[in-house]
Amino acid sequence: MAKGSGNAAPAPASASAARGFDMAAHVRRINAQDKAATVVLTLIVGFVLLILAAIVVYVLASGAGKLFDLGFLTGKPQQFKEGGGIGPQLFNSFYLLVLTLLISVPISLGAAIFLAEYAPDNRATAIAKTLIETLSSLPSIVVGLFGFLFFVLYLGWGFSIIAGAVALTMFNVPILVRVIQQALENVPRTQRDAALAMGLTRWETTIHVLLPVAMPAIVTGIVLSAGRVFGEAAALIFTAGQSAPMLDFTNFDLSSPACPWNVFRPAETLAVHIWKINSEGVVPDLEAVSNGTAAVLLVCILAFNLLARLVGKLLERRMTSE
Amino acid sequence: MISVENFKLWYGDFQALKGITLEVPKNQVTAFIGPSGCGKSTLLRAMNRMCDFVGGVRHEGSIAIDGRDVFASDPNELRVAVGMVFQHPNPFPLSIRDNILYGPRRMRRISKAEGDEIVECSLRDAGLFDEVKDKLDQSGLGISGGQQQRLCIARALAVDPQVLLMDEPTSALDPISTGLVEELMLSLARERTVVVVTHNMQQATRVADRTAFFYLGELVEEGPTKRLFSDPREQRTQEYLTGRFG
Numbered sequence: 198m199a200k201g202s203g204n205a206a207p208a209p210a211s212a213s214a215a216r217g218f219d220m221a222a223h224v225r226r227i228n229a230q231d232k233a234a235t236v237v238l239t240l241i242v243g244f245v246l247l248i249l250a251a252i253v254v255y256v257l258a259s260g261a262g263k264l265f266d267l268g269f270l271t272g273k274p275q276q277f278k279e280g281g282g283i284g285p286q287l288f289n290s291f292y293l294l295v296l297t298l299l300i301s302v303p304i305s306l307g308a309a310i311f312l313a314e315y316a317p318d319n320r321a322t323a324i325a326k327t328l329i330e331t332l333s334s335l336p337s338i339v340v341g342l343f344g345f346l347f348f349v350l351y352l353g354w355g356f357s358i359i360a361g362a363v364a365l366t367m368f369n370v371p372i373l374v375r376v377i378q379q380a381l382e383n384v385p386r387t388q389r390d391a392a393l394a395m396g397l398t399r400w401e402t403t404i405h406v407l408l409p410v411a412m413p414a415i416v417t418g419i420v421l422s423a424g425r426v427f428g429e430a431a432a433l434i435f436t437a438g439q440s441a442p443m444l445d446f447t448n449f450d451l452s453s454p455a456c457p458w459n460v461f462r463p464a465e466t467l468a469v470h471i472w473k474i475n476s477e478g479v480v481p482d483l484e485a486v487s488n489g490t491a492a493v494l495l496v497c498i499l500a501f502n503l504l505a506r507l508v509g510k511l512l513e514r515r516m517t518s519e
Numbered sequence: 520m521i522s523v524e525n526f527k528l529w530y531g532d533f534q535a536l537k538g539i540t541l542e543v544p545k546n547q548v549t550a551f552i553g554p555s556g557c558g559k560s561t562l563l564r565a566m567n568r569m570c571d572f573v574g575g576v577r578h579e580g581s582i583a584i585d586g587r588d589v590f591a592s593d594p595n596e597l598r599v600a601v602g603m604v605f606q607h608p609n610p611f612p613l614s615i616r617d618n619i620l621y622g623p624r625r626m627r628r629i630s631k632a633e634g635d636e637i638v639e640c641s642l643r644d645a646g647l648f649d650e651v652k653d654k655l656d657q658s659g660l661g662i663s664g665g666q667q668q669r670l671c672i673a674r675a676l677a678v679d680p681q682v683l684l685m686d687e688p689t690s691a692l693d694p695i696s697t698g699l700v701e702e703l704m705l706s707l708a709r710e711r712t713v714v715v716v717t718h719n720m721q722q723a724t725r726v727a728d729r730t731a732f733f734y735l736g737e738l739v740e741e742g743p744t745k746r747l748f749s750d751p752r753e754q755r756t757q758e759y760l761t762g763r764f765g
Contacts, residue, residue: 318574387609391671394569394605395622395678396598405621410612516612516658 260492361437376418602675610659665696
Protein backbone atom coordinates (compact mmCIF):
# COMPACT_ATOMS: atom_id res chain seq x y z
CA MET A 198 0.00 0.00 0.00
CA ALA A 199 1.11 3.54 -0.63
CA LYS A 200 2.53 4.93 2.54
CA GLY A 201 1.35 8.34 3.69
CA SER A 202 -1.46 8.41 1.16
CA GLY A 203 -3.86 9.10 4.01
CA ASN A 204 -2.27 12.46 4.75
CA ALA A 205 -4.48 15.43 4.00
CA ALA A 206 -3.37 17.24 0.90
CA PRO A 207 -1.64 20.55 1.68
CA ALA A 208 -3.56 23.70 0.91
CA PRO A 209 -2.71 25.03 -2.53
CA ALA A 210 0.25 27.36 -2.45
CA SER A 211 -0.74 30.84 -3.40
CA ALA A 212 1.50 31.00 -6.46
CA SER A 213 0.16 27.79 -8.01
CA ALA A 214 -3.41 28.67 -7.05
CA ALA A 215 -2.98 31.90 -8.93
CA ARG A 216 -2.05 29.88 -12.00
CA GLY A 217 -5.22 27.85 -11.58
CA PHE A 218 -3.41 24.75 -10.33
CA ASP A 219 -5.40 22.79 -7.76
CA MET A 220 -2.79 21.04 -5.62
CA ALA A 221 -5.36 19.17 -3.52
CA ALA A 222 -7.04 17.66 -6.59
CA HIS A 223 -3.62 16.74 -8.05
CA VAL A 224 -2.60 14.93 -4.86
CA ARG A 225 -5.95 13.11 -4.76
CA ARG A 226 -5.48 12.02 -8.37
CA ILE A 227 -1.93 10.71 -7.99
CA ASN A 228 -2.87 8.88 -4.80
CA ALA A 229 -5.83 7.27 -6.56
CA GLN A 230 -3.51 6.20 -9.40
CA ASP A 231 -1.08 4.71 -6.92
CA LYS A 232 -3.87 2.74 -5.23
CA ALA A 233 -5.24 1.51 -8.54
CA ALA A 234 -1.77 0.37 -9.61
CA THR A 235 -1.29 -1.48 -6.31
CA VAL A 236 -4.60 -3.30 -6.74
CA VAL A 237 -4.01 -4.23 -10.38
CA LEU A 238 -0.42 -5.43 -9.81
CA THR A 239 -1.47 -7.44 -6.75
CA LEU A 240 -4.23 -9.10 -8.76
CA ILE A 241 -1.87 -10.02 -11.60
CA VAL A 242 0.71 -11.50 -9.25
CA GLY A 243 -2.03 -13.28 -7.27
CA PHE A 244 -3.42 -14.82 -10.45
CA VAL A 245 -0.01 -16.08 -11.58
CA LEU A 246 0.80 -17.47 -8.14
CA LEU A 247 -2.58 -19.18 -7.99
CA ILE A 248 -2.00 -20.99 -11.28
CA LEU A 249 1.50 -22.06 -10.23
CA ALA A 250 0.36 -23.21 -6.82
CA ALA A 251 -2.53 -25.13 -8.39
CA ILE A 252 -0.14 -26.97 -10.74
CA VAL A 253 2.30 -27.80 -7.96
CA VAL A 254 -0.46 -29.00 -5.62
CA TYR A 255 -2.12 -31.01 -8.40
CA VAL A 256 1.11 -32.75 -9.41
CA LEU A 257 2.09 -33.50 -5.83
CA ALA A 258 -1.40 -34.67 -4.84
CA SER A 259 -1.72 -36.96 -7.90
CA GLY A 260 1.65 -38.52 -7.24
CA ALA A 261 1.53 -38.48 -3.46
CA GLY A 262 0.77 -42.20 -3.25
CA LYS A 263 4.00 -43.09 -5.07
CA LEU A 264 6.16 -40.28 -3.72
CA PHE A 265 6.91 -42.04 -0.44
CA ASP A 266 6.81 -45.57 -1.82
CA LEU A 267 10.37 -46.86 -1.51
CA GLY A 268 9.58 -49.75 -3.84
CA PHE A 269 8.59 -47.27 -6.54
CA LEU A 270 11.60 -45.00 -5.99
CA THR A 271 14.14 -47.81 -6.18
CA GLY A 272 12.26 -50.45 -8.18
CA LYS A 273 12.73 -51.73 -11.66
CA PRO A 274 10.52 -50.34 -14.43
CA GLN A 275 8.00 -52.77 -15.96
CA GLN A 276 7.25 -53.10 -19.65
CA PHE A 277 3.88 -54.81 -19.55
CA LYS A 278 2.89 -55.41 -15.91
CA GLU A 279 1.84 -52.97 -13.27
CA GLY A 280 3.92 -52.06 -10.23
CA GLY A 281 6.99 -50.76 -12.12
CA GLY A 282 9.46 -48.45 -10.36
CA ILE A 283 11.75 -45.63 -11.43
CA GLY A 284 14.99 -46.62 -9.70
CA PRO A 285 17.29 -46.45 -12.75
CA GLN A 286 15.61 -43.26 -14.03
CA LEU A 287 16.11 -41.52 -10.72
CA PHE A 288 19.78 -42.49 -10.64
CA ASN A 289 20.23 -41.58 -14.33
CA SER A 290 18.76 -38.14 -13.80
CA PHE A 291 21.26 -37.33 -11.05
CA TYR A 292 24.21 -38.94 -12.81
CA LEU A 293 23.45 -37.06 -16.01
CA LEU A 294 23.10 -33.84 -14.06
CA VAL A 295 26.46 -34.30 -12.35
CA LEU A 296 28.18 -35.11 -15.64
CA THR A 297 26.57 -32.14 -17.35
CA LEU A 298 27.68 -29.80 -14.59
CA LEU A 299 31.19 -31.27 -14.60
CA ILE A 300 31.47 -30.39 -18.28
CA SER A 301 29.49 -27.16 -18.41
CA VAL A 302 30.61 -25.34 -15.25
CA PRO A 303 34.35 -25.14 -16.12
CA ILE A 304 33.59 -24.11 -19.72
CA SER A 305 31.09 -21.49 -18.60
CA LEU A 306 33.39 -20.13 -15.91
CA GLY A 307 36.20 -19.72 -18.39
CA ALA A 308 34.01 -18.12 -21.02
CA ALA A 309 32.33 -15.79 -18.53
CA ILE A 310 35.62 -14.69 -16.98
CA PHE A 311 36.99 -14.00 -20.43
CA LEU A 312 33.93 -12.02 -21.49
CA ALA A 313 33.66 -10.06 -18.24
CA GLU A 314 37.34 -9.35 -17.56
CA TYR A 315 39.53 -9.97 -20.57
CA ALA A 316 37.54 -9.48 -23.77
CA PRO A 317 38.33 -6.18 -25.46
CA ASP A 318 35.27 -4.03 -25.99
CA ASN A 319 34.98 -4.54 -29.74
CA ARG A 320 32.79 -5.98 -32.48
CA ALA A 321 34.01 -9.54 -32.07
CA THR A 322 33.05 -9.50 -28.39
CA ALA A 323 29.64 -8.02 -29.18
CA ILE A 324 29.04 -10.74 -31.78
CA ALA A 325 30.12 -13.46 -29.37
CA LYS A 326 27.71 -12.14 -26.73
CA THR A 327 24.85 -12.08 -29.25
CA LEU A 328 25.64 -15.64 -30.33
CA ILE A 329 25.60 -16.84 -26.75
CA GLU A 330 22.23 -15.21 -26.20
CA THR A 331 20.89 -16.83 -29.35
CA LEU A 332 22.20 -20.20 -28.25
CA SER A 333 20.47 -19.82 -24.89
CA SER A 334 17.10 -19.47 -26.57
CA LEU A 335 17.66 -22.38 -28.97
CA PRO A 336 14.72 -24.83 -28.66
CA SER A 337 15.93 -27.89 -26.79
CA ILE A 338 14.50 -30.27 -29.36
CA VAL A 339 16.86 -28.69 -31.91
CA VAL A 340 19.78 -29.30 -29.57
CA GLY A 341 18.52 -32.86 -29.12
CA LEU A 342 18.30 -33.55 -32.84
CA PHE A 343 21.71 -32.04 -33.44
CA GLY A 344 23.09 -34.23 -30.67
CA PHE A 345 21.41 -37.26 -32.26
CA LEU A 346 22.94 -36.59 -35.68
CA PHE A 347 26.37 -35.58 -34.46
CA PHE A 348 27.18 -37.42 -31.23
CA VAL A 349 24.90 -40.46 -31.51
CA LEU A 350 25.28 -41.21 -35.22
CA TYR A 351 28.30 -39.39 -36.66
CA LEU A 352 30.65 -39.89 -33.73
CA GLY A 353 29.05 -43.28 -33.11
CA TRP A 354 28.51 -42.84 -29.40
CA GLY A 355 25.03 -44.38 -29.69
CA PHE A 356 22.26 -43.47 -27.28
CA SER A 357 24.39 -42.77 -24.27
CA ILE A 358 24.74 -40.74 -21.12
CA ILE A 359 27.72 -38.91 -22.54
CA ALA A 360 25.79 -37.87 -25.67
CA GLY A 361 23.02 -36.61 -23.38
CA ALA A 362 25.43 -34.78 -21.11
CA VAL A 363 27.12 -33.03 -24.04
CA ALA A 364 23.76 -32.05 -25.54
CA LEU A 365 22.64 -30.67 -22.19
CA THR A 366 25.96 -28.85 -21.88
CA MET A 367 25.24 -27.14 -25.18
CA PHE A 368 22.10 -25.64 -23.83
CA ASN A 369 23.33 -25.12 -20.28
CA VAL A 370 26.54 -23.26 -21.14
CA PRO A 371 24.92 -20.14 -22.61
CA ILE A 372 22.70 -19.74 -19.56
CA LEU A 373 25.56 -20.27 -17.15
CA VAL A 374 27.85 -17.91 -19.04
CA ARG A 375 25.27 -15.16 -18.77
CA VAL A 376 24.66 -15.77 -15.07
CA ILE A 377 28.37 -15.88 -14.19
CA GLN A 378 29.24 -12.92 -16.38
CA GLN A 379 26.48 -10.90 -14.76
CA ALA A 380 27.66 -11.93 -11.31
CA LEU A 381 31.23 -10.83 -12.11
CA GLU A 382 30.11 -7.55 -13.62
CA ASN A 383 28.00 -6.85 -10.53
CA VAL A 384 31.03 -6.94 -8.25
CA PRO A 385 31.36 -3.37 -7.00
CA ARG A 386 33.92 -1.24 -8.81
CA THR A 387 35.53 -0.49 -5.42
CA GLN A 388 36.60 -4.12 -4.99
CA ARG A 389 38.24 -4.16 -8.40
CA ASP A 390 40.00 -0.86 -7.63
CA ALA A 391 41.26 -2.20 -4.30
CA ALA A 392 42.77 -5.25 -5.97
CA LEU A 393 44.32 -3.44 -8.91
CA ALA A 394 45.72 -0.67 -6.73
CA MET A 395 47.56 -3.32 -4.72
CA GLY A 396 49.34 -4.39 -7.86
CA LEU A 397 47.32 -7.55 -8.45
CA THR A 398 47.27 -8.76 -12.03
CA ARG A 399 43.94 -9.24 -13.77
CA TRP A 400 44.18 -12.96 -13.10
CA GLU A 401 44.91 -12.53 -9.38
CA THR A 402 42.10 -9.99 -9.15
CA THR A 403 39.68 -12.41 -10.80
CA ILE A 404 40.66 -15.47 -8.80
CA HIS A 405 41.16 -13.92 -5.37
CA VAL A 406 38.73 -11.03 -5.31
CA LEU A 407 36.06 -11.09 -8.03
CA LEU A 408 35.19 -14.80 -7.96
CA PRO A 409 34.82 -14.98 -4.17
CA VAL A 410 32.66 -11.86 -4.14
CA ALA A 411 30.54 -13.16 -7.01
CA MET A 412 30.39 -16.71 -5.62
CA PRO A 413 26.94 -16.53 -3.97
CA ALA A 414 25.37 -15.36 -7.23
CA ILE A 415 27.35 -17.92 -9.25
CA VAL A 416 26.37 -20.83 -7.01
CA THR A 417 22.74 -19.76 -7.07
CA GLY A 418 22.87 -19.59 -10.86
CA ILE A 419 24.46 -23.02 -11.16
CA VAL A 420 21.92 -24.69 -8.89
CA LEU A 421 19.00 -23.03 -10.68
CA SER A 422 20.34 -24.14 -14.05
CA ALA A 423 20.72 -27.62 -12.55
CA GLY A 424 16.97 -27.58 -11.96
CA ARG A 425 16.38 -26.86 -15.65
CA VAL A 426 18.80 -29.57 -16.75
CA PHE A 427 17.18 -32.02 -14.37
CA GLY A 428 13.74 -31.49 -15.88
CA GLU A 429 14.86 -31.47 -19.51
CA ALA A 430 13.32 -34.09 -21.78
CA ALA A 431 13.37 -32.98 -25.42
CA ALA A 432 17.15 -32.73 -25.70
CA LEU A 433 17.57 -36.19 -24.15
CA ILE A 434 15.01 -38.28 -26.03
CA PHE A 435 17.35 -38.61 -29.01
CA THR A 436 20.67 -38.48 -27.19
CA ALA A 437 20.59 -40.28 -23.85
CA GLY A 438 17.85 -42.49 -25.20
CA GLN A 439 14.61 -43.91 -23.91
CA SER A 440 15.65 -47.15 -22.36
CA ALA A 441 16.82 -47.73 -18.82
CA PRO A 442 18.66 -50.99 -18.39
CA MET A 443 18.48 -52.18 -14.79
CA LEU A 444 21.60 -51.08 -12.96
CA ASP A 445 23.76 -53.25 -10.80
CA PHE A 446 25.67 -51.15 -8.31
CA THR A 447 28.15 -53.93 -7.66
CA ASN A 448 29.16 -53.92 -11.32
CA PHE A 449 32.26 -51.84 -12.03
CA ASP A 450 32.88 -53.09 -15.55
CA LEU A 451 32.75 -49.74 -17.34
CA SER A 452 31.78 -51.37 -20.65
CA SER A 453 28.75 -53.18 -19.26
CA PRO A 454 25.33 -51.58 -19.80
CA ALA A 455 24.42 -52.63 -16.25
CA CYS A 456 27.32 -50.66 -14.75
CA PRO A 457 25.81 -47.44 -13.38
CA TRP A 458 28.97 -45.43 -14.08
CA ASN A 459 29.33 -46.50 -17.73
CA VAL A 460 28.87 -43.27 -19.69
CA PHE A 461 28.25 -45.10 -22.97
CA ARG A 462 25.09 -46.87 -21.83
CA PRO A 463 21.63 -45.57 -22.74
CA ALA A 464 20.02 -43.78 -19.84
CA GLU A 465 16.41 -42.73 -19.66
CA THR A 466 15.82 -39.92 -17.15
CA LEU A 467 12.73 -39.07 -15.10
CA ALA A 468 11.49 -36.44 -17.52
CA VAL A 469 12.01 -38.70 -20.54
CA HIS A 470 10.28 -41.51 -18.65
CA ILE A 471 7.19 -39.36 -18.19
CA TRP A 472 7.16 -38.55 -21.87
CA LYS A 473 7.70 -42.16 -22.91
CA ILE A 474 5.09 -43.90 -20.79
CA ASN A 475 2.53 -41.31 -21.78
CA SER A 476 3.24 -41.61 -25.48
CA GLU A 477 3.84 -45.32 -25.90
CA GLY A 478 3.41 -46.95 -22.51
CA VAL A 479 1.33 -50.13 -22.30
CA VAL A 480 1.55 -50.84 -18.56
CA PRO A 481 -1.91 -50.92 -16.95
CA ASP A 482 -0.93 -48.44 -14.20
CA LEU A 483 0.74 -45.94 -16.48
CA GLU A 484 -1.19 -43.01 -15.06
CA ALA A 485 -0.06 -43.79 -11.51
CA VAL A 486 3.55 -44.30 -12.65
CA SER A 487 3.50 -41.10 -14.68
CA ASN A 488 1.96 -39.07 -11.83
CA GLY A 489 4.40 -40.52 -9.33
CA THR A 490 7.37 -39.75 -11.57
CA ALA A 491 6.16 -36.20 -12.12
CA ALA A 492 5.82 -35.69 -8.36
CA VAL A 493 9.35 -37.01 -7.75
CA LEU A 494 10.73 -34.73 -10.46
CA LEU A 495 8.93 -31.73 -9.02
CA VAL A 496 10.14 -32.42 -5.50
CA CYS A 497 13.74 -32.67 -6.76
CA ILE A 498 13.46 -29.37 -8.59
CA LEU A 499 11.87 -27.65 -5.59
CA ALA A 500 14.74 -29.00 -3.52
CA PHE A 501 17.24 -27.52 -6.01
CA ASN A 502 15.59 -24.13 -5.75
CA LEU A 503 15.56 -24.16 -1.97
CA LEU A 504 19.15 -25.37 -1.96
CA ALA A 505 20.14 -22.52 -4.30
CA ARG A 506 18.70 -19.94 -1.93
CA LEU A 507 20.16 -21.57 1.13
CA VAL A 508 23.67 -21.93 -0.24
CA GLY A 509 23.59 -18.42 -1.70
CA LYS A 510 22.57 -16.98 1.67
CA LEU A 511 25.12 -19.02 3.59
CA LEU A 512 27.97 -17.92 1.32
CA GLU A 513 26.78 -14.34 1.51
CA ARG A 514 26.73 -14.46 5.30
CA ARG A 515 30.12 -16.10 5.54
CA MET A 516 31.54 -13.31 3.43
CA THR A 517 30.10 -10.35 5.30
CA SER A 518 30.63 -11.58 8.86
CA GLU A 519 32.22 -14.86 9.66
CA MET B 520 60.23 12.46 -3.99
CA ILE B 521 57.71 12.51 -6.82
CA SER B 522 58.65 14.70 -9.78
CA VAL B 523 56.00 15.50 -12.32
CA GLU B 524 57.43 17.00 -15.52
CA ASN B 525 55.16 18.77 -17.98
CA PHE B 526 52.61 15.97 -17.64
CA LYS B 527 49.63 15.99 -19.98
CA LEU B 528 46.78 13.50 -20.07
CA TRP B 529 43.81 13.06 -22.38
CA TYR B 530 40.62 11.01 -22.00
CA GLY B 531 39.79 10.56 -25.68
CA ASP B 532 39.60 14.11 -27.01
CA PHE B 533 39.26 15.73 -23.61
CA GLN B 534 42.49 17.04 -22.12
CA ALA B 535 42.24 16.49 -18.38
CA LEU B 536 45.78 17.62 -17.48
CA LYS B 537 47.47 20.45 -19.34
CA GLY B 538 51.15 20.22 -18.63
CA ILE B 539 51.63 19.80 -14.90
CA THR B 540 55.06 20.34 -13.37
CA LEU B 541 55.29 19.63 -9.68
CA GLU B 542 57.67 18.30 -7.04
CA VAL B 543 56.09 16.36 -4.19
CA PRO B 544 58.63 16.26 -1.36
CA LYS B 545 59.53 13.07 0.47
CA ASN B 546 58.02 12.21 3.86
CA GLN B 547 55.54 15.05 3.92
CA VAL B 548 51.81 15.35 3.36
CA THR B 549 50.89 17.11 0.13
CA ALA B 550 47.26 18.01 -0.51
CA PHE B 551 45.70 18.44 -3.96
CA ILE B 552 42.72 20.76 -3.86
CA GLY B 553 40.44 22.27 -6.49
CA PRO B 554 36.88 22.07 -7.78
CA SER B 555 35.42 18.86 -9.26
CA GLY B 556 36.88 18.02 -12.65
CA CYS B 557 40.04 20.07 -12.09
CA GLY B 558 42.31 17.06 -12.66
CA LYS B 559 43.56 16.47 -9.11
CA SER B 560 42.27 12.88 -8.94
CA THR B 561 43.49 12.22 -12.46
CA LEU B 562 47.03 13.23 -11.51
CA LEU B 563 46.85 11.10 -8.36
CA ARG B 564 45.70 8.09 -10.37
CA ALA B 565 48.47 8.63 -12.89
CA MET B 566 51.04 8.29 -10.09
CA ASN B 567 50.24 4.59 -9.59
CA ARG B 568 48.98 4.12 -13.14
CA MET B 569 45.41 3.38 -12.14
CA CYS B 570 44.62 5.58 -15.14
CA ASP B 571 45.74 2.64 -17.32
CA PHE B 572 42.34 1.03 -16.85
CA VAL B 573 40.37 3.88 -18.36
CA GLY B 574 39.67 3.42 -22.06
CA GLY B 575 41.13 5.96 -24.48
CA VAL B 576 43.74 7.40 -22.14
CA ARG B 577 46.84 9.02 -23.62
CA HIS B 578 49.60 10.88 -21.83
CA GLU B 579 52.76 12.90 -22.41
CA GLY B 580 55.52 14.11 -20.13
CA SER B 581 56.82 12.14 -17.19
CA ILE B 582 56.19 11.21 -13.60
CA ALA B 583 59.12 9.84 -11.62
CA ILE B 584 59.09 8.47 -8.09
CA ASP B 585 62.55 8.60 -6.51
CA GLY B 586 63.98 8.94 -9.98
CA ARG B 587 62.12 5.96 -11.42
CA ASP B 588 59.84 6.71 -14.37
CA VAL B 589 56.45 5.24 -13.45
CA PHE B 590 55.41 4.69 -17.05
CA ALA B 591 58.57 2.70 -17.73
CA SER B 592 58.04 0.46 -14.68
CA ASP B 593 56.00 -2.69 -14.41
CA PRO B 594 52.61 -1.37 -13.25
CA ASN B 595 51.99 -4.19 -10.77
CA GLU B 596 55.40 -3.76 -9.21
CA LEU B 597 54.90 -0.01 -9.08
CA ARG B 598 51.58 -0.35 -7.25
CA VAL B 599 53.22 -2.36 -4.50
CA ALA B 600 55.56 0.56 -3.79
CA VAL B 601 52.82 3.15 -4.24
CA GLY B 602 49.80 2.27 -2.11
CA MET B 603 46.37 3.76 -2.59
CA VAL B 604 43.38 4.44 -0.37
CA PHE B 605 40.03 5.23 -1.98
CA GLN B 606 37.03 7.38 -1.22
CA HIS B 607 34.87 4.42 -0.25
CA PRO B 608 36.37 1.82 2.08
CA ASN B 609 36.92 -1.35 0.07
CA PRO B 610 38.21 -4.20 2.24
CA PHE B 611 38.24 -7.61 0.59
CA PRO B 612 35.53 -10.04 1.69
CA LEU B 613 38.09 -11.79 3.88
CA SER B 614 38.89 -11.73 7.58
CA ILE B 615 40.62 -8.66 8.99
CA ARG B 616 43.84 -10.66 9.29
CA ASP B 617 43.67 -11.96 5.72
CA ASN B 618 42.93 -8.50 4.39
CA ILE B 619 46.20 -7.24 5.85
CA LEU B 620 48.27 -10.28 4.97
CA TYR B 621 46.97 -10.38 1.40
CA GLY B 622 49.72 -8.13 0.05
CA PRO B 623 52.69 -9.65 1.95
CA ARG B 624 51.57 -13.22 1.15
CA ARG B 625 51.66 -12.49 -2.56
CA MET B 626 55.38 -11.79 -2.35
CA ARG B 627 56.66 -14.48 -0.03
CA ARG B 628 55.70 -17.19 2.45
CA ILE B 629 54.64 -15.69 5.76
CA SER B 630 54.92 -17.78 8.91
CA LYS B 631 52.21 -17.61 11.54
CA ALA B 632 54.37 -15.57 13.94
CA GLU B 633 55.56 -13.20 11.24
CA GLY B 634 51.98 -12.80 10.05
CA ASP B 635 50.80 -11.92 13.55
CA GLU B 636 53.53 -9.32 13.76
CA ILE B 637 52.68 -7.73 10.41
CA VAL B 638 48.99 -7.67 11.33
CA GLU B 639 49.63 -6.03 14.69
CA CYS B 640 52.15 -3.50 13.32
CA SER B 641 49.96 -2.45 10.41
CA LEU B 642 46.86 -2.19 12.57
CA ARG B 643 48.74 -0.17 15.19
CA ASP B 644 50.08 2.16 12.50
CA ALA B 645 46.53 2.58 11.24
CA GLY B 646 45.28 3.23 14.79
CA LEU B 647 42.89 0.31 14.63
CA PHE B 648 44.54 -2.45 16.63
CA ASP B 649 42.81 -1.90 19.97
CA GLU B 650 39.38 -1.77 18.35
CA VAL B 651 39.67 -5.03 16.40
CA LYS B 652 42.29 -7.11 18.22
CA ASP B 653 39.61 -9.56 19.44
CA LYS B 654 38.01 -10.07 16.06
CA LEU B 655 40.93 -10.45 13.68
CA ASP B 656 39.30 -13.56 12.23
CA GLN B 657 36.01 -11.85 11.52
CA SER B 658 35.13 -10.44 8.13
CA GLY B 659 36.61 -7.07 7.23
CA LEU B 660 33.18 -6.12 5.94
CA GLY B 661 31.63 -6.54 9.39
CA ILE B 662 33.18 -3.43 11.00
CA SER B 663 32.05 0.19 10.76
CA GLY B 664 32.81 2.37 7.74
CA GLY B 665 35.46 4.38 9.57
CA GLN B 666 37.12 1.19 10.81
CA GLN B 667 36.97 -0.29 7.32
CA GLN B 668 38.77 2.74 5.95
CA ARG B 669 41.53 2.38 8.54
CA LEU B 670 41.67 -1.33 7.72
CA CYS B 671 42.25 -0.37 4.08
CA ILE B 672 45.06 1.92 5.22
CA ALA B 673 46.52 -0.90 7.30
CA ARG B 674 46.27 -3.21 4.28
CA ALA B 675 48.15 -0.68 2.19
CA LEU B 676 50.81 -0.25 4.92
CA ALA B 677 51.40 -4.00 5.24
CA VAL B 678 53.58 -4.03 2.13
CA ASP B 679 55.49 -0.98 3.38
CA PRO B 680 54.94 1.40 0.46
CA GLN B 681 57.17 4.44 0.01
CA VAL B 682 54.23 6.50 -1.17
CA LEU B 683 50.61 6.47 -0.04
CA LEU B 684 48.05 8.05 -2.37
CA MET B 685 44.73 8.94 -0.78
CA ASP B 686 41.79 9.85 -2.97
CA GLU B 687 39.31 11.78 -0.81
CA PRO B 688 39.81 9.25 1.96
CA THR B 689 37.41 10.83 4.44
CA SER B 690 34.56 12.06 2.25
CA ALA B 691 32.44 9.00 3.07
CA LEU B 692 33.27 9.04 6.79
CA ASP B 693 31.68 10.60 9.87
CA PRO B 694 33.52 13.48 11.64
CA ILE B 695 35.09 11.29 14.34
CA SER B 696 36.48 8.78 11.85
CA THR B 697 37.63 11.68 9.71
CA GLY B 698 39.59 13.06 12.67
CA LEU B 699 41.23 9.67 13.24
CA VAL B 700 42.22 9.31 9.59
CA GLU B 701 43.63 12.84 9.55
CA GLU B 702 45.81 12.12 12.61
CA LEU B 703 46.91 9.01 10.81
CA MET B 704 48.05 10.95 7.74
CA LEU B 705 50.27 13.10 9.94
CA SER B 706 51.90 10.13 11.64
CA LEU B 707 52.28 8.16 8.40
CA ALA B 708 54.13 11.02 6.74
CA ARG B 709 56.99 10.58 9.19
CA GLU B 710 58.19 7.61 7.18
CA ARG B 711 56.50 7.92 3.83
CA THR B 712 55.27 10.38 1.27
CA VAL B 713 51.55 11.01 1.52
CA VAL B 714 49.54 12.65 -1.25
CA VAL B 715 45.91 13.38 -0.45
CA VAL B 716 43.19 14.62 -2.76
CA THR B 717 40.56 16.47 -0.79
CA HIS B 718 37.45 18.53 -1.35
CA ASN B 719 37.70 19.80 2.18
CA MET B 720 39.97 22.84 2.42
CA GLN B 721 40.00 22.72 6.23
CA GLN B 722 41.36 19.22 5.92
CA ALA B 723 44.20 20.49 3.77
CA THR B 724 45.08 23.13 6.37
CA ARG B 725 44.95 20.53 9.15
CA VAL B 726 47.10 17.81 7.57
CA ALA B 727 49.10 19.09 4.64
CA ASP B 728 52.65 20.46 4.72
CA ARG B 729 52.21 21.63 1.18
CA THR B 730 49.12 22.24 -0.92
CA ALA B 731 48.63 22.33 -4.67
CA PHE B 732 45.62 24.06 -6.19
CA PHE B 733 44.32 22.72 -9.52
CA TYR B 734 41.85 24.37 -11.82
CA LEU B 735 40.59 23.15 -15.22
CA GLY B 736 43.48 20.77 -15.71
CA GLU B 737 46.17 23.22 -14.70
CA LEU B 738 48.28 23.50 -11.59
CA VAL B 739 47.52 27.08 -10.58
CA GLU B 740 49.65 27.34 -7.50
CA GLU B 741 51.65 25.15 -5.17
CA GLY B 742 53.37 26.00 -1.92
CA PRO B 743 53.56 25.53 1.84
CA THR B 744 49.97 25.13 3.07
CA LYS B 745 50.13 28.04 5.53
CA ARG B 746 51.47 30.43 2.93
CA LEU B 747 49.06 29.27 0.22
CA PHE B 748 46.01 29.77 2.42
CA SER B 749 47.10 33.04 4.06
CA ASP B 750 48.79 34.69 1.12
CA PRO B 751 47.80 33.14 -2.23
CA ARG B 752 49.84 34.54 -5.10
CA GLU B 753 47.35 33.80 -7.85
CA GLN B 754 44.00 35.48 -8.10
CA ARG B 755 42.23 32.23 -9.03
CA THR B 756 43.57 30.59 -5.86
CA GLN B 757 42.31 33.45 -3.77
CA GLU B 758 38.90 33.35 -5.42
CA TYR B 759 38.60 29.61 -4.85
CA LEU B 760 39.72 29.83 -1.23
CA THR B 761 37.22 32.57 -0.51
CA GLY B 762 34.46 30.53 -2.12
CA ARG B 763 33.87 32.65 -5.18
CA PHE B 764 33.78 29.56 -7.43
CA GLY B 765 34.12 25.84 -7.19
